[in-house]
Amino acid sequence: MKSNPRFLITSKQLIFVIVGCTLGIGYLTLPREISAISGHDAWISIIIGSIVPLLSLSLIAKLGSIFPSLTIVEILEVLLGRFTGSLLSILVIAYFLNAAAVVLRGMTEIVSTFILPQTPMFIIAGLFSITAWYSAKRGLKVLGRLNEIMFYIFLLALAVLLIPLMNADVTNMLPVFDANPLDLIEGAADTSFAFVGIGILLVVYPMVTRREEVIKAGQTAIGIVLTIYLFITVICLLVFGSESLQYEMWPLLTLAKTQEIPVLQRGDLFVLILLTGFGIKPVINFVFASSFSLVQVLNQEEEKYYSPLALILTIVVFCLSILPENILSFIVYQNLVGLISPVIGIGLPAVLLVIGWLRKRGATYG
Amino acid sequence: METVELPVSLAQKMELLAPYLDTNRDVKSRSFSLRGKKKLSAVAIFMEGITDYHSLNRDILLPLMNREFQEIRDPGGFLEEVTTSVLTVGQIKTVATPAAMIHSIFDGMTVLIFDGIPDALAIDARGGEYRSIQEPLLDHAVRGPRESFTENIVTNISLVRRKLRDPNLVVESLVLGQRSRTEIAILYIKDIADPGIVAEIKERLAPVNIDGVLSVGQVNQLIEDRPHSVFPVTRTVERADMAAASLLEGRIVVASGESPFMLVYPTLFAEFFRSMDDYYERNIIGAFIKPLRFFAFFIAVSLPSLYIALFAYQPELITYRLLIHVERFRSEVPFPVLFEAIMIELLIQLIIEASLRLPTPLGQTIGVVTGIVLGQAAIMAKLASPSLIIIIAIAALSIYVIPNYSITQSVRIVRILMMIAASTFGLFGFILGWLLILGQLADLESIGVPNMAPLAPTRFADLKDTFFVSPLKKQKERPVSVPIQDKKRRE
Numbered sequence: 001m002k003s004n005p006r007f008l009i010t011s012k013q014l015i016f017v018i019v020g021c022t023l024g025i026g027y028l029t030l031p032r033e034i035s036a037i038s039g040h041d042a043w044i045s046i047i048i049g050s051i052v053p054l055l056s057l058s059l060i061a062k063l064g065s066i067f068p069s070l071t072i073v074e075i076l077e078v079l080l081g082r083f084t085g086s087l088l089s090i091l092v093i094a095y096f097l098n099a100a101a102v103v104l105r106g107m108t109e110i111v112s113t114f115i116l117p118q119t120p121m122f123i124i125a126g127l128f129s130i131t132a133w134y135s136a137k138r139g140l141k142v143l144g145r146l147n148e149i150m151f152y153i154f155l156l157a158l159a160v161l162l163i164p165l166m167n168a169d170v171t172n173m174l175p176v177f178d179a180n181p182l183d184l185i186e187g188a189a190d191t192s193f194a195f196v197g198i199g200i201l202l203v204v205y206p207m208v209t210r211r212e213e214v215i216k217a218g219q220t221a222i223g224i225v226l227t228i229y230l231f232i233t234v235i236c237l238l239v240f241g242s243e244s245l246q247y248e249m250w251p252l253l254t255l256a257k258t259q260e261i262p263v264l265q266r267g268d269l270f271v272l273i274l275l276t277g278f279g280i281k282p283v284i285n286f287v288f289a290s291s292f293s294l295v296q297v298l299n300q301e302e303e304k305y306y307s308p309l310a311l312i313l314t315i316v317v318f319c320l321s322i323l324p325e326n327i328l329s330f331i332v333y334q335n336l337v338g339l340i341s342p343v344i345g346i347g348l349p350a351v352l353l354v355i356g357w358l359r360k361r362g363a364t365y366g
Numbered sequence: 367m368e369t370v371e372l373p374v375s376l377a378q379k380m381e382l383l384a385p386y387l388d389t390n391r392d393v394k395s396r397s398f399s400l401r402g403k404k405k406l407s408a409v410a411i412f413m414e415g416i417t418d419y420h421s422l423n424r425d426i427l428l429p430l431m432n433r434e435f436q437e438i439r440d441p442g443g444f445l446e447e448v449t450t451s452v453l454t455v456g457q458i459k460t461v462a463t464p465a466a467m468i469h470s471i472f473d474g475m476t477v478l479i480f481d482g483i484p485d486a487l488a489i490d491a492r493g494g495e496y497r498s499i500q501e502p503l504l505d506h507a508v509r510g511p512r513e514s515f516t517e518n519i520v521t522n523i524s525l526v527r528r529k530l531r532d533p534n535l536v537v538e539s540l541v542l543g544q545r546s547r548t549e550i551a552i553l554y555i556k557d558i559a560d561p562g563i564v565a566e567i568k569e570r571l572a573p574v575n576i577d578g579v580l581s582v583g584q585v586n587q588l589i590e591d592r593p594h595s596v597f598p599v600t601r602t603v604e605r606a607d608m609a610a611a612s613l614l615e616g617r618i619v620v621a622s623g624e625s626p627f628m629l630v631y632p633t634l635f636a637e638f639f640r641s642m643d644d645y646y647e648r649n650i651i652g653a654f655i656k657p658l659r660f661f662a663f664f665i666a667v668s669l670p671s672l673y674i675a676l677f678a679y680q681p682e683l684i685t686y687r688l689l690i691h692v693e694r695f696r697s698e699v700p701f702p703v704l705f706e707a708i709m710i711e712l713l714i715q716l717i718i719e720a721s722l723r724l725p726t727p728l729g730q731t732i733g734v735v736t737g738i739v740l741g742q743a744a745i746m747a748k749l750a751s752p753s754l755i756i757i758i759a760i761a762a763l764s765i766y767v768i769p770n771y772s773i774t775q776s777v778r779i780v781r782i783l784m785m786i787a788a789s790t791f792g793l794f795g796f797i798l799g800w801l802l803i804l805g806q807l808a809d810l811e812s813i814g815v816p817n818m819a820p821l822a823p824t825r826f827a828d829l830k831d832t833f834f835v836s837p838l839k840k841q842k843e844r845p846v847s848v849p850i851q852d853k854k855r856r857e
Contacts, residue, residue: 115680146804149804
């Protein structure tokens with residue numbers, strides 16, 4: 001079952017899967033949100049904030065090393081019995097679905113605001129969903145490759161942002177360590193939604209061909225995400241300064257607006273297209289994670305049931321994404337998911353590790 | 367026909383052959399007799415046009431009719447004597463059943479039947495007319511060898527052998543097709559190619575129950591992983607040096623009789639952008655041209671759809687001056703952008719298809735004339751704007767920058783699909799279209815090898831040859847994207 005090649009990836013692809021889950025749309029609002037609390041030391045908050053996913057990574061990896069070939073669903077069932085385990089699995093699946101829905105909604109908002117203002121949201125969301133399903137239904141092996149390709153293209157898009165450095169003013173970031181340490185911590189707490197992606201390791205851990213490389217891959221992934229977030233935040237701070245930054249809903253896009261590419265006068269829409277297109281990666285990855293887990297909860301054959309379930313769950317994600325009425329309720333939704341993710345990312349494996357340790361006398365698992 | 371033995375007497379054997387001899391004008395029989403204590407009758411049956419008469423007369427009939435035969439003691443001994451001491455031909459097989467005998471005749475062999483001896487002899491005295499080795503049609507080389515494969519599988523294999531004289535180059539053969547009985551050859555270098563892949567290919571060809579195999583294209587459909595995908599996962603090569611280069615990289619090449627192309631497995635997407643010229647010319651030229659090809663691919667797929675998306679949906683994205691300039695011409699055109707684009711695209715596709723069907727001199731003229739005349743007339747009648755014609759013409763042209771023919775066909779289709787996507791949802795449709803393409807590409811595999819390697823999964827060692835051309839001195843190791851055994855090219 002786990003040796004089903006349709007669901008295997010290498011540790012290098014794991015890096016890109018995790019990066020793909022994390023770099024969704026968070027970076028578009030990140031600079032503004034964190035600097036609202038930490039001012040121009042927002043970048044420090046982000047660095048502190050990365051402790052959360054690192055902690056999550058080590059806990060999940062530890063859990064995985066005790067149960068090497070089991071996904072979270074199976075671990076829950078083993079440790080808590082079929083009924084409770086399934087119940088909690090459904091909660092985890094719901095978390096993945098909501099995370100996907102938040103990203104989907106975020107992208108839809110941006111497309112709706114900037115590109116297709118007159119198209120109803122559900123059509124935009126629907127189109128994204130169809131595209132996400134088209135890739136998600138193929139299984140993890142293909143997703144590993146897809147995440148990789150898209151990451152490289154995404155990097156190219158980011159390179160465009162180097163140009164506004166000409167307008168950078170270093171004094172915007174000085175003095176360093178100006179902010180109140182408590183504010184810094186509070187800012188760090190706010191980054192939790194931005195690092196959501198590590199949760200996918202709960203499902204994907206047994207599917208990596210060389211388990212001993214998982215921790216290193218996870219650290220590399222978090223490192224990459226951190227670097228990109230810092231890059232974006234620092235540029236935004238340098239160019240705008242933390243106060244003006246508050247007035248920008250999506251500072252990154254404003255930054256791109258200043259780019260004049262020869263034929264296209266405004267780089268922002270161009271970059272926007274690229275960035276939005278790659279915001280679909282978390283949706284695809286989370287649809288995969290939830291569909292695969294659901295197959296396991298229902299105790300069925302992966303091969304047969306994965307694709308149809310992927311379709312059903314994509315529809316669910318679509319429905320969830322059109323629920324919030326406007327952008328403000330969307331932000332509330334986003335923050336809500338951001339709050340739950342450390343619970344799932346840290347709390348869940350921690351609790352399971354304790355239970356596993358308590359039960360360790362006697363049976364061996366995995 | 368059941369697997370019975372052939373009858374002993376000549377008359378009975380001729381009775382079996384009578385239906386074929388009577389109805390077919392090109393199946394000939396030549397009776398003769400062998401000298402000896404007892405006169406022995408024999409008949410040679412052969413196909414007109416496929417048999418080499420020279421060899422038939424000089425090497426088969428002459429020695430048989432001239433020889434004094436001793437008393438026939440046993441049939442086996444007689445045939446052995448004939449085979450070893452009389453017939454001066456290369457390949458002889460003994461045939462024991464009526465079915466095999468009939469098949470041998472229709473395979474072009476010369477069949478000898480004797481009175482009083484049940485078994486027959488099938489002799490390979492084939493000749494006949496074949497197209498001579500000419501310049502390749504599709505895989506043009508500027509500075510490379512100009513010999514292309516022909517329809518004769520023996521010639522084709524010999525062309526490859528001449529390039530690779532390694533005793534480890536293995537040529538296995540099998541026959542496909544109940545009625546076409548096409549000879550298929552599988553070539554690979556035994557100590558480089560991955561045995562798993564070789565076995566997989568043989569397995570895919572083995573159980574096939576099909577009536578006729580007429581070209582490598584059909585053979586490919588039998589072997590290929592995803593025959594329904596838009597993009598090809600197999601390369602067809604027309605020249606022996608291309609086949610040899612692939613063999614050296616550990617690939618497996620499949621040749622089909624009667625087809626001047628060979629198939630290369632497994633294939634990576636990046637290889638469609640490779641031309642042998644890159645390795646024959648200076649490296650640094652390849653460093654410019656290779657990225658140009660990838661860029662051409664991107665343009666061929668995206669340019670018309672980008673144009674539609676921008677001018678129809680997001681004109682604010684275009685530089686003011688360019689916009690004014692283009693709109694000046696476009697404003698007089700009575701159609702919306704999408705309609706214009708589809709119309710011109712269709713026109714160009716019609717021209718391309720028509721010139722493919724016409725014989726060469728006519729095809730070129732028609733292509734040029736129609737293109738220029740229609741294009742100019744359309745502009746003057748204000749039915750199309752010049753900028754759009756330029757865009758679509760550039761896109762149509764860039765397809766043919768890509769060295770491989772099969773992928774150009776796919777690109778034509780994908781481009782039209784992208785145009786539809788862009789015209790429905792603008793830039794958003796454009797990006798979704800590309801996401802769907804990437805999703806499809808990421809899924810493609812060629813005999814289990816991911817098509818998008820070495821980009822994904824990333825193999826850094828191979829990347830430098832993918833986007834650029836690595837010089838010969840640097841080519842110390844073979845590309846590892848496809849599993850192989852012997853990794854080093856040289857020490």
